[in-house]
Amino acid sequence: MSAKVYNASPLPFMGQKRRFVSQFRKALQEFPAATTFVDLFGGSGLLSHVVKRQRPDARVIYNDFDDFHLRIENIERTNVIIAEIRTMLAGLPRMKKVPEHERQAIINLLKRHEQNGFVDYVTISSSILFSGKYATNIREMEKQTFYNTPKLTPYNCDGYLDGLEIVKADYRELFAQYANTPNVVFLVDPPYLSTQTGHYENYWRLADYLDVFATILRHPFFYFTSNKSSVIEFFDWMDAHGFGSPFKEVTRKEIENSVNYHARYTDIMLYKA
Template sequence: MRKQYLSAPLPFQGQKRMLAKEFIKVLEEFPDGTTFVDLFGGSGLLSHIAKYRKPNSKVVYNDFDGYRQRLEALPVTNLILAELREITADIPRNKPIRGKARDRVLSCINKYERKGYVDYITLSSSIMFSMKYATCFADLQKSTLYNNVRATDYPQCRDYLEGLTVTSCDYKELFGQYKDVPNVVFFVDPPYLSTDAGTYKMYWKLADYLDVLTVLKGHRFIYFTSNKSSILELCDWMGKNRTVGNPFENCRKVEVNAQMNYSSRYTDMMLFKRN
């Protein structure tokens, strides 16, 4: 019998495991046979749950971040983890990996890097501080490593994406393909405003977050955000001040680059009008 996952089988920043049970309740509002389009597919958890709960529905999973590749690389990931367990066997849990042990860890991973694809995000959860992620070998080289190596292999999950229509494209392109399809519901789970989006393949500015809102008008959707984001407060303000427009239109802008320390930089801006 096919397994229902309530959390993604591999680590993914921003997966909706805490909302999984509530998401299932919301899905019951829509009949089986509805078309569901997961615009920001991420770990595929929302798509997986939707297909499991609505087996006769078409569920489109937008794998823009390459989660499928990480699933396919599971056998290699488990091999790497087995070697890392041996290397770190004498290092206390949650303590830094230093000296020769660190060199051996990096050498092990680099060996597999030369052979092909390495899932750095999954490995990060075993050798980096909690909630810290590397996306390439260079990231690991400049990071402090910790012994959080997973004690067991990750289980195979070949049925996780079973039955899904999988694509990988810009969410606007996918929205354009399905916006006129009858009985369509969009899952809208973009990287949150004002939160770290470092493991995503796209770089998000404020305008990008606001652009997402254009897909909501006139369509059925399930939208995700958090109290770390000010997007709902911003939309509420815009709704109450509809005539403000852009107060900075036709302003002149002056920018000055500033630096607080070796790793923290920012840009000061000044905007002005003469009349």
Template structure:
């Protein structure tokens, strides 16, 4: 019987995936039921859902794929073929150097051909052709960007990543209402962070959106992810002292991790969970 691969990072690039938090997430997860229903309200790359299913094969795991990550996974073979072609184009080009001239034109032509064929994974290809943490989301953007030879040298592998997981694409509020009254349900709540870059997410998040999310934490079991940039924790403490409202984080456990953006910039990632 073939052993199922356990992914420690998302198989395709995704800004905001929780791979660096798994060392804290996995031990905390062991405090919950192995047969509960886990609802990943802001599924993102699906890494949290995958981790739950890997630890608890008998659990029901609902992955809310609002960013259509599954479409990227379904097209991984096409993306690998494109990367293979790009490696051939850049075979004699210096690694990590700016790509100019005829070679750049050849790359743009190849990307254009891929888009015209029906699908181009802009985020994954951006990670191989653009400066770190930059993304293009259209051919028009790619034509304007400075390209670099940082093409991945191995193929991506997504086999079995979402096996046994129920994938949906709904508003998180609708999903919450559907499952909130179950006897054993745990919500995974990882919304786009306030005051951080959200270009690779669908839509634009305002303060009201972040505050609305806090309603799913009221009288539920959850994992909630935020950062010290958001000041959400301090805001909830203020609300508790100045209004009749309660603090949804009372009685919860907190884990932190330093996230490095570049050599002179970092912030604190925060995981709060209530059993």
């Protein structure tokens, strides 16, 4: 039986590049056999998963800096908790605000489960908070309004990380480890400029971006960003004024997205084979 192919992360995760999966798969065919792909900012592992399914000949290093694998390993426990929440909210209006009595009961339920082991607050909060919101711990959950919107079917993550070499390291250390590996390609999906960086515990600044480019400049790479970031504009300016740009000889793919009727932005994938 062939391995299951995912087109999106099987668990909620901010920033995944699911819209680019189709174009990413096509671009992977431009790289030679026995290539090593190093996913420097692994996130949900979606890019690493797609590489391994599309290119089973490749070696894929997934930098799981956010410990996403722990969420995968505890998926059955998460499904049990969400099923208990569904039971607690049975009979209440679907899609509506949860009354305070039931909200407190859910908080107590999560605290009990936390005493007995791992609780995937990102997945659980995504199921009962307002659309697009999530929490990472019980303190954040206690501040939120809950809604009767728990997922109606269990999550399934079977085989999602199969075949990947999972590591956890600062991206600079990981790059240094594989910089001299033959046929290496770096997957680069850093946080957006001036945004929270997950477990890096600070803001992603322009200087951080420049550090990334200083490392990957002389290697094949995939780079993901959007026009909400000023990075491409910055390098276009540098190139126009004679300083050069790491994006001068790359293939560029774009996807238009809508936040709402008034707000639009463009996701961008750049790669150098």
